[in-house]
Structures are given as C-alpha cells and as structure tokens.
Amino acid sequence: MTALRKPSDLRRTQARTGYLFVLPTSVLYLTFVLAPVILTVILSFAYYDPMLGSRWVGLENFQRFFTDRRSLEILWNTLRFTFFAVTFNVSIGLILALALNRAMPGWLLYFFRLAFFLPVIIAAAFVSIVWSYFFGDDLGVINYFLRVLGLPAVRWLTDASTAMTSIVIMDVWKNTGFFMIIFIAALQGVPKSIMEAAVMDGTPAWRQFFRITLPYISPVVFFCIVYASIGALQVYESIVILTQGGPGDATRSLSILIVEQGFGSFQIGYAAAISVVMTVIILVITAIQQALSRKWVQR
Amino acid sequence: MFRISRRNLLVSSAALAAGAGLGLGRAVAQSDATATLKLQTFGGDAELAGINSAIQRFNKAYPNVTVEVSIDPISTGWGDYVTKVLGQFTSGSAADVYGTAIETFQAFSARGLFLPLNDFVAANSGFSDFAPSLFEQGSYNGNINYIPIGWNNIMINYNRDLFDKAGVAYPARGWTWEQFRETAKALTVKDGSGNVSQFGYEVPNQNFFVLPWFFSNGTNILSADWTASNMLDPKVAETLQFLYDLIHVDGVSPIPGAEAMDNQFFAGQVAMINRGQWIVQNAKKNNLNMDIAVPPQKEKEATIIGFGAYAIAKSAANADLAKALVLELTSEETQREQGERGGGVPGRKSAASSEAFLAFPPSAFLYYETLPFTTPVPSPANFQEVEKIFIRHYTAMMSGQETIADGTKAADAELSESFTRLKQQLGG
Structure with a gap:
C-alpha cells in the first residue's frame, strides 16, 4: 500500500484559484436559484402571513389544488395551450425554414428571414396590445374584413370556445420565427453530398426529407420541442394582456393562477404549492420527451 | 433621532395651517427638528406634482426634515400595492406615511399597521371641511386610520356631440334604466355590413x-x-x-x-361610459365635448365612491412629524392643486368648489352633489x-x-x- 502523496504547492494554489473563479457564480446560483427553490418548497407546506401568523399545513395546499375543479380546469388549459403552441410553433418554424433553405436572391432571403423573425424581438406586451385590436369583436380589424366579405364575425377573445385558439394564433405568430432560425442553422448542417446523391438517385423530395433531412436535424427538433414546451407551460403576459385569463377561466394558465393567489389573494403557501406542481409537471413532461426521443432522435 | 415636542409641533402646524388657509406669504414658524420621513404613496404625475409642492411648503416650517417620496402608479391593481406594503413592514423598511385607497384599508388595518388618528382628527378643526362619511369609511373597529385626500365617484360620462348628432336629449336627473336603454339604442350606429361604428354604451x-x-x-x-x-x-x-x-x-x-374602452370613447366610437373624475384630464386633452350624469336608477339614485387617504405607520419613529406632513399633504392648497391637475375630486369641499375645478365638465358640481347617496366600494380585507x-x-x-x-x-x-x-x- 502506498501512502497518499501530499499535493504540491502548485496544485494547491491552482485548486484555490479554481475555487475562487467558481465562487462568484456559486454564490449567485445559491442565492438566486437554489435558495428560492428551497424556500418555495418549504412555503408550499405552510400558510404564510407574517403579520396574521404563519403555520404548517402539511399537504393541505396540494390537496386544495388537486380537489379544486377550478385549478384542475386551469391545469387543463395550460396543457392544452402547451400542446397546440408547441405543435404549431415547431412545425410552422420547420416549414418556414425548409421554404427559406433554398437558392434565392440574397436580399429576398434576408427579407423573408427578417420578416418572420421580427415578431420574436418585439416585446410580448406590445404585440398583445396590437393583437387585441385585431381580435376585437365589433371594432376589431379581423372581424371588420370578415363582415365586409359577408362572413360572420368571430368572437375571438370573448367566447370561451375560441379564446384559447386566438391566443395560440398570436403565440405562433410571435414565436415561430425563433424556431425557424434554429432550423435554418440545423438544415445548413445537413451534408450537401448526401442530398446531391439522393437527387441523383431520383429520390422524391418528401422521401429526402423524412429519410435524410429529418434524421439529421432530429436532435435540434428535440431541443425545439423541449424548449417550446417549457416556455408554453409558463405562458403569462400574452394571456394577461389579451384576455386576463377570461372569459371566466377559459384562458387562465397556471402562471396567472400563481400570481393571482400569491400577490392578489396573499395565499403565498398555496401559490408556492402550485409552483411546485408546475415544476414537477415540467420535469415529468421533459422526462417523457427525453425517453421518447430515444426512439426517433439520431444520436 | 430627534423627537419634536408636541408644543413645537402645534405651534408649527398652526402657523402652517394658517398660512395655507389664508394663502399668505410663507411667514411660518420654523421648527429645528432634524429627521428623515419616508412617504410611500400612489398616483401619477399630477399627484406627484401636488405632493412635491406640499413638501416644499412643509419644509418651510421644517427645513431640516427630509421627505423621501416613493410613488407607485398602481399599474397592476391594488393587490400588488398591498403586497408591496406588507413586504416593507415585514422586512423592517416601512415608510412613515402611507398613501393608499379604500380598497386596501381593511387589508392593512386588520394587520394593525397604522396609528389610530382619532385624537389627531379631533385636534384639527380644518378636517371638518371633509365630508364626515370619508372619516367613517376610513375607520376600522372605531379607530380612524385614514385621513382622506381625494375621491372618485362613478358617473355616466357622455359625448355631447354624439347626443346632438343623434338628436337625443341629454340625460336628466332621475332617469331610469329603461330611459337609459332607449338612449343607448339611439346612440348605436351600424353600417351596411353590420359593422358597429359607434356603440351607445360600454x-x-x-x-x-x-x-x-x-x-x-x-x-x-x-x-x-x-x-x-x-x-x-x-x-x-x-x-x-x-x-x-x-x-x-x-x-x-x-x-x-x-381592455377598457377609454380610447374608443375619446375617439367618438362609444357614446357613454362609466368612469370617475380621473377621465376629465384626458377628455380635455382630446377636446371631447363631454359631460357627466348620475347613473340611471331602477330603485334609487345611487353610485359608488372610492377614495384615497393617508395613514401613519405605527412603526414611524417621528409620528408627530409624520402628522405634520399629513396636515400639509391634506391642506386646502394641496387639494386645490391636485383637483385642478385632475385625478380625482378633492376631499375638501372648499377645494372641490373652486372655479377651476367646476369649469369642466359642465355638470362637475354633480361629483359633490351626489356624495350623500354614494356607497363605498365594498372593500373587505x-x-x-x-x-x-x-x-x-x-x-x-x-x-x-x-x-x-x-x-x-x-x-x-x-x-x-x-x-x-x-x-x-x-x-x-
């Protein structure tokens, strides 16, 4: 058995320097990420009001969430929004990327890319206000043209059956350009030699896409789905500005419920419990996507 | 920290009040009190301008007292403001004087955040210029916690040009729900495609x-x-x-x-909307030929009132100085200035009777005239x-x-x- 060698002075100095380098990041991470997460979990088991008296309530907050018809409806709204927003954002982003990943004059290419990407860089709050004028029932732009064409007007934001669709439409308009840019970058990584060989072999375009392009860019598609899902599950400002969660609860999301309970009704513990539920849902959905990805993502 | 004596305070306050009341030059007794007061309140530019003027006058009597103002535009509702204030108290960084509104009174008073001001109100006869109901509504369990500033009661605001164009008579006192309904119908305009170009009401x-x-x-x-x-x-x-x-x-x-339809009202796309006096400034800016009417009745003439007020934190280190500041913040001079700038009806009747305040809309006198039958906005904790x-x-x-x-x-x-x-x- 050999005795452990004592680290040299140089190694010790290097280690110390290393620790010093990671110290600021670690402190920031502990303070602004880990500590709030731990605090949220602790608060989710409590009724918290420092002035009227706080107390432990065990699983009461979670029980309230899972037995309240309203909170379950809001959870369902959030999942519904996530499914449609992710599906359309990613698929339309991919279609636009395929459409723009071809030979065309440079200025036209940049024009289209800019046109589709521009909504991404505009603040959601501003975009939502503009869309609220488009979606207006009687004085709205879209219904004006529908009526001029002799078509019936649609209650875009004031009918429970169409309000969520309207929000998905705005969300896709706003965010699909981001996925388009990611897909364009991915498509440019597909080896040209393979595509040229497929063309020379007379492979139809749809088969080129499903057999060559899609497998090559599948890790990027997977990233986009996970990224879009996490964002959609936390949707907040666009709904608040367009419908404030209404009519009734038709478009209310979990994030809105958290803010309303925590900062409107001072149910800090209950809001923390909903946050914990939402985090677990995001983790579970991501884990399912990760597990399913083994079947279709090329490693 | 320096504490002023009650006698000094009374002398200074009396001089201050006399100066404010008579509109005289600022020959007020100066206090040598040295302190910093924190004022947390709400509002926009009009309120802030009025507050700054009040602080300037306060500083003539208290030249060594610094007043730090923090103003919240209440852009996301009173819930966030309550959360903010509770956070200030729990973190030990509470302000000395708080401006707030009736919607929050019980949320704060139930937690015992503010001083009872019954003696303060009784000792200052100038407060008799306010409607007594405002102090009643600013009380919790018999304690007056809130000194009123200004208020808003909801009226029907209507576009007189649209009434004239449709040949509809302006609303009269005592109009009924059915008369309102017929008026709104007469003021609604649709084009050939069925598009509404003008709504009678929002x-x-x-x-x-x-x-x-x-x-x-x-x-x-x-x-x-x-x-x-x-x-x-x-x-x-x-x-x-x-x-x-x-x-x-x-x-x-x-x-x-x-979205509320204020912009459509100013653009002449809506003939009548329910709003408070705060809308007057924008109506003026938009050159809107607007007037107000008492809301129509089914069983009785009635409307709603919401009002702002000042309260003094129990944790205030210089409660007497804070009271002196509140005296200036609620003085007739401050109220006149704020009333003329817009944002609400001044709490003091004298300020709400000024020519400048009554100049627009033509029936501005209704704001005060309807006060006896207004009901406060239901504001439980x-x-x-x-x-x-x-x-x-x-x-x-x-x-x-x-x-x-x-x-x-x-x-x-x-x-x-x-x-x-x-x-x-x-x-x-």
Missing part, C-alpha cells in the same frame, strides 16, 4: 365601474357589512340580466373584455380575492359562457369559501 369590465348598476337596483354583490356574499339576491341576477341584454339583445355594447372572483364570473356571464343562474351560484360558492378562509386567518 358595459363595464371592472368591478368599480359596474357596481353602481347593482346599487341603483337596491342591492350589492356582498352583504351590507362586507362579510358574506350576496350573489344569490334575485336583484343581483336581475341587474346582470339587464347588462347582458344591453349586449346581446339590444346590441348597444360590446362584450366586456380585458380579502378585497383582492373578492374582486377577482366577481369579475371572473361576471365576464363569463356577460360573454354567455356561464348562464346568470349558474354564474351567480358559482360566484356565491367561491365568495363564501373566501370569507371562510378570511375568518380563519383573522382568528374569527
């Missing part, structure tokens, strides 16, 4: 704006003492049905959505939750997503749960 999308309809029908969404739901009162359903019919039967109003529950079901009922029978029942159940929780929190 069925409100906010609690404060819609409640006068219930009051004028002799009911309310909460019980008289604000401790229980009253949603199952048949008159509540009757009121909701009337508003629903304005939208879906008469077509005189759009379905209330997330769980106001934020109550408001959200009501508005959620109200918009669902107005859009037809919920029937009025189901909506009132569901709202009643949720409100009852909320009040049960509140009682548990307050140890009741």
